[in-house]
Amino acid sequence: MAKRMMRINTLVVMWKSDEIPYDFERRRMSVLISNPGGEHLSGNVEEILPMPQDEVLITKGALESVLECCSRIRVKKEYMDIHEEDLAKINALAEELNKEGMHVIGVAAKKKA
Numbered sequence: 001m002a003k004r005m006m007r008i009n010t011l012v013v014m015w016k017s018d019e020i021p022y023d024f025e026r027r028r029m030s031v032l033i034s035n036p037g038g039e040h041l042s043g044n045v046e047e048i049l050p051m052p053q054d055e056v057l058i059t060k061g062a063l064e065s066v067l068e069c070c071s072r073i074r075v076k077k078e079y080m081d082i083h084e085e086d087l088a089k090i091n092a093l094a095e096e097l098n099k100e101g102m103h104v105i106g107v108a109a110k111k112k113a
Helices: 063-068 084-099
Strands: 004-007 013-023 028-034 055-062 072-075 078-081 105-111
Touching (some): 055 063, 063 084, 063 105
Antiparallel strands (some): 004 013, 028 055, 072 078
């Protein structure tokens, strides 16, 4: 797949180097992005998006499908292992939001080792 430029905002450009399209079996899609230019955002998303020359896999889709491939969660800027209690809280909140007519999707990111 050819690399394709993605503009995050007017200052930062990321490259999409690979993609696994959404499919109805997996119920999620994934993209591999990199930051070849060395520009970086400030603020809360900085540690999730790739630093210069790094790659990050970002996955989004049905909440339960995304949670199945996660072993850690981020709470208040700290990463921790997922436990059954965490999954119960996440699913309860999603169910509550669904009852209010909102559709909840999961988003996960992992830096490429």
